[in-house]
Amino acid sequence: MTVLTAQAIGTRRLDLLPLRVQHAEEMAVVLSDPALHTFIGGAPDTPHALRSRYQRQTAGSGDPAVSWLNWVIRLRHESCLTGTLQATVSPSGEGHIAEIAWVVGTPWQGRGIATEAARGVVAWLGGQPVQSVIAHVHPEHRASAAVAAAAGLTPTDVWHEGEIRWHRSLRNGTGASRGDR
Ligand SMILES: CC(C)(COP(=O)(O)OP(=O)(O)OC[C@H]1O[C@@H](n2cnc3c(N)ncnc32)[C@H](O)[C@@H]1OP(=O)(O)O)[C@@H](O)C(=O)NCCC(=O)NCCS
Numbered sequence: 001m002t003v004l005t006a007q008a009i010g011t012r013r014l015d016l017l018p019l020r021v022q023h024a025e026e027m028a029v030v031l032s033d034p035a036l037h038t039f040i041g042g043a044p045d046t047p048h049a050l051r052s053r054y055q056r057q058t059a060g061s062g063d064p065a066v067s068w069l070n071w072v073i074r075l076r077h078e079s080c081l082t083g084t085l086q087a088t089v090s091p092s093g094e095g096h097i098a099e100i101a102w103v104v105g106t107p108w109q110g111r112g113i114a115t116e117a118a119r120g121v122v123a124w125l126g127g128q129p130v131q132s133v134i135a136h137v138h139p140e141h142r143a144s145a146a147v148a149a150a151a152g153l154t155p156t157d158v159w160h161e162g163e164i165r166w167h168r169s170l171r172n173g174t175g176a177s178r179g180d181r
Contacts, residue, residue: 002096002129004067004089011120013077014113016085019058019070024051026081027072030105039138040103057086066090069098073117075108082108085117087125087133095131095171102147109143118151126170133170136163 009016017023028047037043045053054070061068067089073082083104089096100121104114122133135153137144145155145166153166 002067002089002091003064004069004128004130006069006071006087007124009071009120009124011116013075014116014120015074015076016071016117016120017074019054019072019084021051021054021058023072023081024054027054027084030081030083030108031103033106035106036103039141039144040101061088071117071121073104073113075113082113083117085121087121089125089128089130092131096129098125098130098133100125100133100135100151102144114143114147115150118147122151122168122170131169131171133168135166136160137166138163 006018008018025047028045028050031050032044034044057068057070067087069087069089071085073085074080075082083102085100085102087098087100089098091097100118102114102118104117125133133151133153135144135148135151137148137155148155148166151168153168156165156167158165
């Protein structure tokens with residue numbers, strides 16, 4: 001059994017901070033654009049609903065074998081939150097696998113924030129007992145595919161709920177390094 005907890009991660013422009021319930025109010029504004037749900041479904045949460053979501057997420061998965069790791073993405077020089085990164089680490093046939101996902105608020109998109117944050121988290125996961133990283137990306141979601149590729153993942157031929165599975169091994173000599181940040 002491996003229980004991981006999110007730790008603060010610093011990259012060139014970003015502080016990835018472990019999610020706290022207190023982030024909900026600012027994040028509800030960051031994530032308020034319905035367009036963010038074009039590929040991932042759902043709709044923006046109210047501040048109240050987001051607070052409840054963050055309470056559930058920070059309480060953990062309830063399964064000691066599964067770690068829920070959540071970060072908010074803080075743009076350091078503007079002192080504001082811009083999005084989230086999450087990793088769900090579970091046992092698999094090949095050791096532990098981390099499924100990662102990212103969201104960046106519309107006003108901050110197109111500035112390389114998701115790319116920098118995803119690289120930071122993958123580099124951090126490379127220092128944990130995690131064998132591989134996966135992400136599920138809608139086939140028409142070019143921005144998300146670009147983020148996955150920049151974090152060193154490659155598309156597989158596996159489909160999951162209408163999305164393509166991307167994969168990166170962290171244990172075959174191509175693992176993440178600090179340079180990825
Ligand atoms: C996917 C998402 C996180 C990208 O965030 P971002 O901070 O704008 O991404 P980046 O600035 O790091 O850009 C990543 C790449 O996408 C490209 N890109 C950004 N917006 C794009 C768009 N609207 N259409 C096509 N490509 C786009 C960038 O040019 C960049 O590619 P490059 O490295 O080849 O230049 C953001 O669009 C988002 O939050 N979408 C809604 C939530 C979502 O669908 N998440 C995916 C779940 S896995």
